[in-house]
Amino acid sequence: MRREILKILRESNGKFVSGESIAKKFNISRTAVWKHVQGLRKIGYTIDSVVKSGYALYSPPDLLLPDEISNGLETKIIGREIIYFDSTNSTNEQAKRIINERKNQIEDGILLVTESQTEGKGRLDRKFYSPYAKGILFSIIIRPDVPLQDAPKFTLAIAAAISQAMEDFGLKPGIKWPNDIMYKGKKLVGILTEMSAEIDRVHCIIIGCGINFSIEKFPPEIEEIATSIEIMRRDLGVEKFSRVQFLQRILIRFDDIYREILSHGFEKTLNMWKKYSITLGKSIKVIPAGEIENSFEGRAIDLDSSGALIVEKLDGSKVHVLAGDVSIR
Amino acid sequence: MRREILKILRESNGKFVSGESIAKKFNISRTAVWKHVQGLRKIGYTIDSVVKSGYALYSPPDLLLPDEISNGLETKIIGREIIYFDSTNSTNEQAKRIINERKNQIEDGILLVTESQTEGKGRLDRKFYSPYAKGILFSIIIRPDVPLQDAPKFTLAIAAAISQAMEDFGLKPGIKWPNDIMYKGKKLVGILTEMSAEIDRVHCIIIGCGINFSIEKFPPEIEEIATSIEIMRRDLGVEKFSRVQFLQRILIRFDDIYREILSHGFEKTLNMWKKYSITLGKSIKVIPAGEIENSFEGRAIDLDSSGALIVEKLDGSKVHVLAGDVSIR
Numbered sequence: 023m024r025r026e027i028l029k030i031l032r033e034s035n036g037k038f039v040s041g042e043s044i045a046k047k048f049n050i051s052r053t054a055v056w057k058h059v060q061g062l063r064k065i066g067y068t069i070d071s072v073v074k075s076g077y078a079l080y081s082p083p084d085l086l087l088p089d090e091i092s093n094g095l096e097t098k099i100i101g102r103e104i105i106y107f108d109s110t111n112s113t114n115e116q117a118k119r120i121i122n123e124r125k126n127q128i129e130d131g132i133l134l135v136t137e138s139q140t141e142g143k144g145r146l147d148r149k150f151y152s153p154y155a156k157g158i159l160f161s162i163i164i165r166p167d168v169p170l171q172d173a174p175k176f177t178l179a180i181a182a183a184i185s186q187a188m189e190d191f192g193l194k195p196g197i198k199w200p201n202d203i204m205y206k207g208k209k210l211v212g213i214l215t216e217m218s219a220e221i222d223r224v225h226c227i228i229i230g231c232g233i234n235f236s237i238e239k240f241p242p243e244i245e246e247i248a249t250s251i252e253i254m255r256r257d258l259g260v261e262k263f264s265r266v267q268f269l270q271r272i273l274i275r276f277d278d279i280y281r282e283i284l285s286h287g288f289e290k291t292l293n294m295w296k297k298y299s300i301t302l303g304k305s306i307k308v309i310p311a312g313e314i315e316n317s318f319e320g321r322a323i324d325l326d327s328s329g330a331l332i333v334e335k336l337d338g339s340k341v342h343v344l345a346g347d348v349s350i351r
Numbered sequence: 352m353r354r355e356i357l358k359i360l361r362e363s364n365g366k367f368v369s370g371e372s373i374a375k376k377f378n379i380s381r382t383a384v385w386k387h388v389q390g391l392r393k394i395g396y397t398i399d400s401v402v403k404s405g406y407a408l409y410s411p412p413d414l415l416l417p418d419e420i421s422n423g424l425e426t427k428i429i430g431r432e433i434i435y436f437d438s439t440n441s442t443n444e445q446a447k448r449i450i451n452e453r454k455n456q457i458e459d460g461i462l463l464v465t466e467s468q469t470e471g472k473g474r475l476d477r478k479f480y481s482p483y484a485k486g487i488l489f490s491i492i493i494r495p496d497v498p499l500q501d502a503p504k505f506t507l508a509i510a511a512a513i514s515q516a517m518e519d520f521g522l523k524p525g526i527k528w529p530n531d532i533m534y535k536g537k538k539l540v541g542i543l544t545e546m547s548a549e550i551d552r553v554h555c556i557i558i559g560c561g562i563n564f565s566i567e568k569f570p571p572e573i574e575e576i577a578t579s580i581e582i583m584r585r586d587l588g589v590e591k592f593s594r595v596q597f598l599q600r601i602l603i604r605f606d607d608i609y610r611e612i613l614s615h616g617f618e619k620t621l622n623m624w625k626k627y628s629i630t631l632g633k634s635i636k637v638i639p640a641g642e643i644e645n646s647f648e649g650r651a652i653d654l655d656s657s658g659a660l661i662v663e664k665l666d667g668s669k670v671h672v673l674a675g676d677v678s679i680r
Contacts, residue, residue, distance in 0.1 A: 118451060118547075119451070122447060122448070122451055169673065169674055170499070170502070170503075170673075170674070171500070171673065173499075173550065174499075174550045177550050200550070214549065215549065215550045216547065216548065216549050216550075216554075217547070217548055217549075217550075218447075218545065218546070218547050219545065219546055219547075219548065220543065220544065220545050220546075221502065221503045221506050221529070221544045221545075221546075221674065222674035222675070223674070225545075344498065344499075344500065345498055345499070345550060345551035345552070346551070
């Protein structure tokens with residue numbers, strides 16, 4: 023009901039709608055209407071009320087509220103359930119809690135989203151900067167029935183989906199292997215994928231994303247390595263769009279990709295990833311997973327079917343790198 | 352203190368020890384001694400007390416009590432902390448709960464053990480039969496700093512450790528790939544390994560084991576496929592040993608193997624696994640992970656360095672099977 027009332031207010035484009043007409047439409051009392059309006063205010067909507075005129079919705083708040091995200095969202099699997107936190111430790115941690123609570127009853131494609139994280143982190147426990155309502159911080163829980171070795175490819179898939187969404191708005195994405203989205207050598211998006219699994223099959227994959235959206239100034243310790251969608255947008259002279267609009271595009275793109283993977287495998291997705299790659303063809307330095315002493319140089323020549331980066335070393339030998347850090351030289 | 356008193360009672364071999372001498376030894380009151388004895392009774396020990404004679408321990412109960420398991424257990428990592436349940440849903444589920452609670456503070460090698468499980472299960476959600484105090488049901492939580500693709504090899508490692516422990520008592524183990532321990536074509540031990548991981552590294556691996564120990568009669572629906580240590584022991588005319596003794600041997604063997612893996616990798620362990628394998632060299636039928644429609648026949652010729660089974664198909668081509676079910680023909 024609350025969602026229906028919100029829809030009416032939204033459709034009236036800021037003009038007043040009388041409480042009586044709403045009450046009549048849903049066959050409820052005017053007090054009930056007033057209670058629902060109070061509920062909407064409580065979750066972040068600014069609604070004006072004037073005696074005899076009724077209610078009017080100010081432009082929706084720039085928050086990632088579930089009703090905003092799901093408004094018009096045509097996805098089949100991703101984001102059909104949305105869990106919102108004004109602030110939380112991290113959406114990945116909340117996802118783990120929910121997986122533990124719901125066990126095998128958990129649905130595919132749940133979205134968890136928040137305005138700010140107190141313990142947000144990236145790979146290898148690196149901290150992730152997230153000022154209130156300036157990033158897009160979310161996790162998606164998926165339950166594909168795939169063997170363990172397929173799991174890393176979902177990380178490439180979300181990077182491809184975010185890149186497509188950027189392109190939809192006129193931006194120019196570039197993915198550094200495996201899943202950092204970059205602009206002018208600085209990071210726009212960080213992705214941390216976690217999972218629970220048995221030896222032969224994945225149980226749940228949690229894809230956590232942090233997107234620097236409207237941040238214009240970063241703290242000194244990261245200003246050399248971090249940038250934002252807003253900075254890129256201005257540079258490229260692209261029209262403004264909201265956090266909700268951008269997140270919706272990502273969900274739609276990832277929903278398509280995910281369903282493609284479930285029915286036909288990863289080939290198309292890996293090719294799409296390659297299209298956005300800024301690593302392939304470059305001279306790079308590779309630090310294999312956590313082993314700084316085994317780092318080496320070479321040229322990134324391709325992605326193999328497992329999602330590993332194929333690197334040609336200086337001596338001509340080829341290595342498939344499954345996990346690690348890459349810097350472009 | 353409770354543990355110290357238990358030690359004294361144990362060392363007196365069933366003879367009475369006066370409350371006064373215990374009180375003097377630890378400089379506590381006789382009432383305090385009595386309270387500790389009550390505590391021991393509460394967790395399952397039968398202790399006789401006679402006025403003026405003192406306390407005497409009956410033979411320790413045949414339960415997997417932590418004090419029994421850790422008595423004389425010389426391991427460095429595995430089982431240094433023991434968590435006991437008289438009954439629980441499953442030790443793997445309890446392990447997940449503890450991992451979630453302790454997060455990064457969790458130690459390496461925690462043992463969880465129980466007398467009976469209400470929701471014990473094996474791979475692919477198959478139920479695991481566990482009458483009270485007749486099996487050895489346990490999970491070990493390990494936190495090796497290894498890449499994801501190494502995780503399945505720990506499953507082979509625990510199968511090798513249990514096989515070694517069996518051999519230590521004079522039994523003849525045989526491992527069916529990947530980790531079923533068999534006797535006369537029937538299953539003795541089931542192993543379910545689960546994990547939480549990031550894409551580049553393992554966070555925690557939970558190795559859950561269910562050993563049919565003193566079960567002599569199985570329910571009709573599994574009597575064709577299940578057997579027990581007791582049945583094998585009698586067949587081979589091997590001397591009796593207790594559940595605690597057997598579990599201790601497994602922990603000692605796995606502690607050795609685990610430390611070998613952490614310092615030198617998996618080579619030695621995989622070779623040990625091969626020694627106990629009843630799959631290698633045999634004609635087999637393979638059902639790749641959950642895909643009954645893709646099953647095929649061939650000969651198991653070797654284990655590769657990733658722990659996958661190398662199968663030579665009838666047409667001479669070779670396949671590396673990473674996950675699945677195998678039946679020997």
